[in-house]
Amino acid sequence: ATPTALLAGTGRGARMGVLIRGPEALERAHRIDTVVMDKTGTVTTGRMSVAGMLDSSGQTMDDESAAQLLAVGAALEAGSEHPIGRAVVEDARRAGLGVPPVTGFEALAGAGVRAEMEGYTCLAGNPALMHDAGIDIPEALGEALEEAASQGRTVVMVAASGQLLGALLVADTVRDTSAAAISRLRRAGVRTVLLTGDNEGAARHVAAQVGIDEVHADVRPADKLSVIEDLQGQGRRVAMIGDGVNDAAALAGADLGVSMGSGTDVAIAASDITLTRGDLGLAVDALGLSRATLRTIH
Numbered sequence: 001a002t003p004t005a006l007l008a009g010t011g012r013g014a015r016m017g018v019l020i021r022g023p024e025a026l027e028r029a030h031r032i033d034t035v036v037m038d039k040t041g042t043v044t045t046g047r048m049s050v051a052g053m054l055d056s057s058g059q060t061m062d063d064e065s066a067a068q069l070l071a072v073g074a075a076l077e078a079g080s081e082h083p084i085g086r087a088v089v090e091d092a093r094r095a096g097l098g099v100p101p102v103t104g105f106e107a108l109a110g111a112g113v114r115a116e117m118e119g120y121t122c123l124a125g126n127p128a129l130m131h132d133a134g135i136d137i138p139e140a141l142g143e144a145l146e147e148a149a150s151q152g153r154t155v156v157m158v159a160a161s162g163q164l165l166g167a168l169l170v171a172d173t174v175r176d177t178s179a180a181a182i183s184r185l186r187r188a189g190v191r192t193v194l195l196t197g198d199n200e201g202a203a204r205h206v207a208a209q210v211g212i213d214e215v216h217a218d219v220r221p222a223d224k225l226s227v228i229e230d231l232q233g234q235g236r237r238v239a240m241i242g243d244g245v246n247d248a249a250a251l252a253g254a255d256l257g258v259s260m261g262s263g264t265d266v267a268i269a270a271s272d273i274t275l276t277r278g279d280l281g282l283a284v285d286a287l288g289l290s291r292a293t294l295r296t297i298h
């Protein structure tokens with residue numbers, strides 16, 4: 001009877017928009033007491049846009065300098081598959097800006113991008129990337145960036161040949177279904193955790209908006225799995241929800257991996273459950289389905 005009920009459960013899941021990879025996944029889902037979520041593209045839509053620009057002293061730029069900075073940013077990000085990079089390229093295109101050619105493009109996971117432009121080595125990425133490259137961030141700019149981060153902005157700093165040109169402030173939007181899904185989890189006694197490579201300010205801003213209990217920010221892609229393992233080491237049964245290549249190891253290492261259907265192929269392949277719509281409520285439905293199915297068995 002057990003396998004039959006589980007199979008019926010996975011069938012019911014499919015009709016709800018939750019693709020469950022096999023009966024064991026449904027079985028494992030009913031023990032979950034902690035749900036860890038990626039931020040960008042999971043709790044948020046991941047459709048980002050440039051909401052502002054600052055010069056290297058933290059001042060708002062005039063239109064001409066802002067257009068130049070956006071064009072350089074777009075040139076460096078042209079080869080990027082990251083939602084941040086795509087947003088910068090798309091905004092430059094919409095503004096009708098000419099984007100200079102680059103060579104030697106390199107994506108730096110969890111940090112930004114590097115490319116050569118007119119013979120200069122250029123970088124676009126987070127403050128940690130600038131720090132690693134030995135580029136100083138003037139105090140006034142640092143303060144302005146902290147302020148932007150606390151309002152939920154992701155910071156993309158642009159530098160050429162070791163000189164800071166300025167920073168793009170990138171905005172994302174929380175999915176309108178996220179807060180309701182997270183409050184259902186909390187009512188069911190499930191601990192909620194945000195796990196992101198983005199800055200602390202942006203992470204806390206999103207967590208507060210949707211009511212997430214615990215935040216791990218500035219986590220490099222290689223360290224996302226360690227956060228899952230730490231929680232497991234505390235005796236927690238952990239589900240991970242994510243969409244990116246950088247979430248794949250955490251999805252595979254969690255007791256239950258849940259991917260967004262809009263996510264990367266790598267994330268989908270590493271997960272036990274895929275949500276066919278970008279709605280975290282479907283993940284909560286899946287946990288509920290699993291509990292109901294297992295109840296009929298026991």
Ligand code: ADP
Pocket residue numbers: 038039040077080082084085108109110111112113124125126154155156195196197198199219220221244246
């Ligand atoms: P997340 O966990 O939010 O999916 P990632 O690990 O992909 O984040 O990236 C972490 C951080 O690295 C981003 O918030 C951003 O600051 C920086 N970053 C990554 N890729 C890029 C890029 N192409 N351009 C600029 N910044 C980037």
Ligand code: MG
Pocket residue numbers: 038039040041042242243244
């Ligand atoms: Mg993501």
